[in-house]
Amino acid sequence: MSEQTPASGPITDGPADPEHDSTAAYGLDRSYVAALTRRIVSTSGETAAVTSPVGGTPLAHVPQSSAADVAEAFTRARRAQAAWAATPLDERAAALLRLHDLVLDRQEELIDLVVWESGKARKDAYLEVAHVALTARYYARTAHRHLDSRRVAGMFPVLTRAEVHRVPKGVVGIISPWNYPLTMALCDGLPALLAGNAVVAKPDAQVMLTALLGVQMLEEAGFPPEIWQVVAGPGPEVGGALVAEADYVAFTGSTATGRLIARQCADRLIGCSLELGGKxxxxxxxxxxxxxxxxxxxxxxxxxxxxxxxxxxxxxxxxxxxxxxxxxxxxxxxxxxxxxxxxxxxxxxxxxxxxxxxxxxxxxxxxxxxxxxxxxxxxxxxxxxxxxxxxxxxxxxxxxxxxxxxxxxxxxxxxxxxxxxxxxxxxxxxxxxxxxxxxxxxxxxxxxxxxxxxxxxxxxxxxxxxxxxxxxxxPMGGMRESGLGRRQGAEGILRYTEAQSVATQRLVPIAPVLGMSEEANATVLTASLRLLNKLGRA
Missing domain, CATH: 3.40.309.10 (Aldehyde Dehydrogenase; Chain A, domain 2)
Structure with missing residues (x-):
C-alpha cells in the first residue's frame, strides 16, 4: 500500500458527522487514520481504542494482530528481504537520504501526530524528527565504511588471503516503546534496512499512528512496500510471537520485559539488543x-x-x-x-x-x-x-x-x-x-x-x-541492568549482520607437503611462527 497523506495533513476543521465519528470530532481526518491503520497485518477483526492525553478524546480504533498474523508478517518480510539484500548498497543508502529530506519536509505533520498520541511538548516532538533525520543521514553516509567487505591479514603472507564480509541477519524484530513514538519506532530499524534486512515491528499500542506514518514515509522514500511489516497487539501474545520468528530482536522498554525477551532469544540462540531502565x-x-x-x-x-x-x-x-x-x-x-x-x-x-x-x-x-x-x-x-x-x-x-x-x-x-x-x-x-x-x-x-x-x-x-x-x-546503550548492546555508531548497524570470513590458500596447503612427516611439518611451522614474530607481524 502506498496511499499518500492528504495535502492538508492529518488535522481537519471538523467531522462530516461528529455524532458518529469521534476521531474526526477530535481533529484527525477519518480517511487519514484509516489509510495508516490498513498497514497493520491483522485478520482478527478486533480493534483497540487509542485515546489522546491532549483532552482524553479517542483518536482511532487500531486493528489487532494475532499470532498467525505475526507469522504472516514474517513470511511477507522474508520474501521481500531476499531481493532487498541483493539491492546495491548505494541504492539502499540513497533511500535513507530521501527519507532524511522527507521527514524534514513533513515535520509539521509528524509533530502534530506525535503530540496527539503522546501529549509531549511540541519542542520535544520536533527533536524526534531531527533524530530520525540524523540517523538516516549518518548511516547513509557511512554505509560503505561499515558494510564493505575488507581484507585482513592471512595466516601466511602471500600464501593466505583472508577477507571479512557482512551478511544480513534476515528479518529483524523491533519492539518499540511509547515515550518517543517516531524515533524509537524507526531509528533502530533504519540501519537494519541499510544492512539488507527486513523488519517486523511492534510499536506500543498507545502510539501506533505515528509509527505507521513513519512506515508510510519509508515507502515514499523508495523502500520496498513489504520490507517493513507492522503488527499490533498485547505484548505477551504478539511480542512473544515476534520473538519466536525473528532472526534478531531490538527491544526498548522495561528491565523486567527485557529479561523475558533475553531468555526467549537465548532459547533460540539468536541475538538481541536491549535498552532498558535507568535511574x-x-x-x-x-x-x-x-x-x-x-x-x-x-x-x-x-x-x-x-x-x-x-x-x-x-x-x-x-x-x-x-x-x-x-x-x-x-x-x-x-x-x-x-x-x-x-x-x-x-x-x-x-x-x-x-x-x-x-x-x-x-x-x-x-x-x-x-x-x-x-x-x-x-x-x-x-x-x-x-x-x-x-x-x-x-x-x-x-x-x-x-x-x-x-x-x-x-x-x-x-x-x-x-x-x-x-x-x-x-x-x-x-x-x-x-x-x-x-x-x-x-x-x-x-x-x-x-x-x-x-x-x-x-x-x-x-x-x-x-x-x-x-x-x-x-554508540548509545546501557551497562548493568540498563541493557545489552548498543544503538548508533558502528555497533548500531553491525548488530544486524553476521561476520563471514572467507580465506583462500595459495600454492601450498597448511599441511605436510611432498611426503613431509607430521613431525617435520611441525618443525617448519614452528620456524615460520618464530620468523613472523621477529618481523613484527600480528
Missing part, C-alpha cells in the same frame, strides 16, 4: 557554572515530562555550590509553562496515560509521607490536561522511599549534597542501573576524567543527554 545521575561539581548547570538540569529532568530513558532522576550537587544551585534550579523550574496542547510555547507537556500519572503520584506521595520535602511542584494539574503533573523537585529523599532507587519515569528529581567527588561518583554508581549520566564543571578535562569513572553507557559533560544522543557516530 540516571547528574553531578554538579564545586567549580560548575551554577546557572548553566541549572538550565541543563531543567532539560535533563523535565524534557518530555521526564518520560525519557536518559533523563535525570538523581541530582548530586557539591556543598560549595548547593544552595546557589538549588535557588537557580527551583526558580527556573517554577518559570516553566505547562500544558497539553500543540503550542510551541509549552516548556513541558503531559504524561502519556493514567498509569504513568499513578506511578508519579505514588512516588511523590510516598516520599512526602516518609519525610521528603517538596521544593516545588508535587501536584497533578487536571486543569491543564488529564495527565499533567507539575515538574517536581524533592529534597531529603532516603533509601526507604520508593523513588530513591526505582525508576519514576516522570517529572520528578531528588536532590542530594556531596562533600567529595569520590563520594559523588560512588553514589552515582549505586544501584543496578547504568544508562546515562552527566557532569557539570568549568574544567572539561576534569569533567571527562570524572565521567570515565561513572558506570553508565553514555556520560555527558556540561550537557544533559543531547551531546551523546545526537552524536550518531557514538
Amino acid at each position: 540516571n545521575p547528574m553531578l554538579v561539581l564545586r567549580d560548575a557554572d551554577v546557572h548553566r548547570a541549572a538550565e541543563g538540569a531543567v532539560r535533563a529532568v523535565f524534557s518530555n515530562a521526564g518520560q525519557l530513558c536518559v533523563s535525570t532522576e538523581r541530582l548530586f550537587v557539591a556543598d560549595q555550590v548547593y544552595d546557589r544551585f538549588v535557588d537557580a534550579f527551583v526558580s527556573r523550574t517554577q518559570a516553566m509553562t505547562l500544558g497539553a496542547s500543540h503550542d510551541w510555547s509549552l516548556d513541558m507537556g503531559s504524561l502519556i496515560s493514567q498509569a504513568q500519572l499513578d506511578t508519579v503520584t505514588r512516588h511523590v506521595e510516598d516520599a512526602v509521607a516518609k519525610g521528603a520535602r517538596v521544593l516545588t511542584g508535587g501536584r497533578h494539574r487536571p486543569d491543564l490536561g488529564p495527565f499533567v503533573f507539575e515538574p517536581t523537585i524533592l529534597e531529603g529523599v532516603s533509601a526507604d522511599m520508593e523513588c530513591f532507587g526505582a525508576e519514576t519515569f516522570g517529572p520528578v528529581v531528588s536532590l542530594y549534597r556531596f562533600h567529595s567527588e569520590d563520594e559523588a561518583v560512588e553514589r552515582a554508581n549505586d544501584g543496578f542501573y547504568g544508562l546515562n549520566a552527566s557532569v557539570y564543571t568549568r574544567d572539561t578535562t576534569r569533567g571527562r576524567s570524572v565521567a570515565r569513572r561513572i558506570r553508565c553507557g553514555t556520560v555527558n559533560v556540561n550537557e544533559a543527554y543531547g551531546a551523546t544522543f545526537g552524536s550518531l557516530a557514538a
Whole structure:
C-alpha cells in the first residue's frame, strides 16, 4: 500500500458527522487514520481504542494482530528481504537520504501526530524528527565504511588471503516503546534496512499512528512496500510471537520485559539488543557554572515530562555550590509553562496515560509521607490536561522511599549534597542501573576524567543527554541492568549482520607437503611462527 497523506495533513476543521465519528470530532481526518491503520497485518477483526492525553478524546480504533498474523508478517518480510539484500548498497543508502529530506519536509505533520498520541511538548516532538533525520543521514553516509567487505591479514603472507564480509541477519524484530513514538519506532530499524534486512515491528499500542506514518514515509522514500511489516497487539501474545520468528530482536522498554525477551532469544540462540531502565545521575561539581548547570538540569529532568530513558532522576550537587544551585534550579523550574496542547510555547507537556500519572503520584506521595520535602511542584494539574503533573523537585529523599532507587519515569528529581567527588561518583554508581549520566564543571578535562569513572553507557559533560544522543557516530546503550548492546555508531548497524570470513590458500596447503612427516611439518611451522614474530607481524 502506498496511499499518500492528504495535502492538508492529518488535522481537519471538523467531522462530516461528529455524532458518529469521534476521531474526526477530535481533529484527525477519518480517511487519514484509516489509510495508516490498513498497514497493520491483522485478520482478527478486533480493534483497540487509542485515546489522546491532549483532552482524553479517542483518536482511532487500531486493528489487532494475532499470532498467525505475526507469522504472516514474517513470511511477507522474508520474501521481500531476499531481493532487498541483493539491492546495491548505494541504492539502499540513497533511500535513507530521501527519507532524511522527507521527514524534514513533513515535520509539521509528524509533530502534530506525535503530540496527539503522546501529549509531549511540541519542542520535544520536533527533536524526534531531527533524530530520525540524523540517523538516516549518518548511516547513509557511512554505509560503505561499515558494510564493505575488507581484507585482513592471512595466516601466511602471500600464501593466505583472508577477507571479512557482512551478511544480513534476515528479518529483524523491533519492539518499540511509547515515550518517543517516531524515533524509537524507526531509528533502530533504519540501519537494519541499510544492512539488507527486513523488519517486523511492534510499536506500543498507545502510539501506533505515528509509527505507521513513519512506515508510510519509508515507502515514499523508495523502500520496498513489504520490507517493513507492522503488527499490533498485547505484548505477551504478539511480542512473544515476534520473538519466536525473528532472526534478531531490538527491544526498548522495561528491565523486567527485557529479561523475558533475553531468555526467549537465548532459547533460540539468536541475538538481541536491549535498552532498558535507568535511574540516571547528574553531578554538579564545586567549580560548575551554577546557572548553566541549572538550565541543563531543567532539560535533563523535565524534557518530555521526564518520560525519557536518559533523563535525570538523581541530582548530586557539591556543598560549595548547593544552595546557589538549588535557588537557580527551583526558580527556573517554577518559570516553566505547562500544558497539553500543540503550542510551541509549552516548556513541558503531559504524561502519556493514567498509569504513568499513578506511578508519579505514588512516588511523590510516598516520599512526602516518609519525610521528603517538596521544593516545588508535587501536584497533578487536571486543569491543564488529564495527565499533567507539575515538574517536581524533592529534597531529603532516603533509601526507604520508593523513588530513591526505582525508576519514576516522570517529572520528578531528588536532590542530594556531596562533600567529595569520590563520594559523588560512588553514589552515582549505586544501584543496578547504568544508562546515562552527566557532569557539570568549568574544567572539561576534569569533567571527562570524572565521567570515565561513572558506570553508565553514555556520560555527558556540561550537557544533559543531547551531546551523546545526537552524536550518531557514538554508540548509545546501557551497562548493568540498563541493557545489552548498543544503538548508533558502528555497533548500531553491525548488530544486524553476521561476520563471514572467507580465506583462500595459495600454492601450498597448511599441511605436510611432498611426503613431509607430521613431525617435520611441525618443525617448519614452528620456524615460520618464530620468523613472523621477529618481523613484527600480528
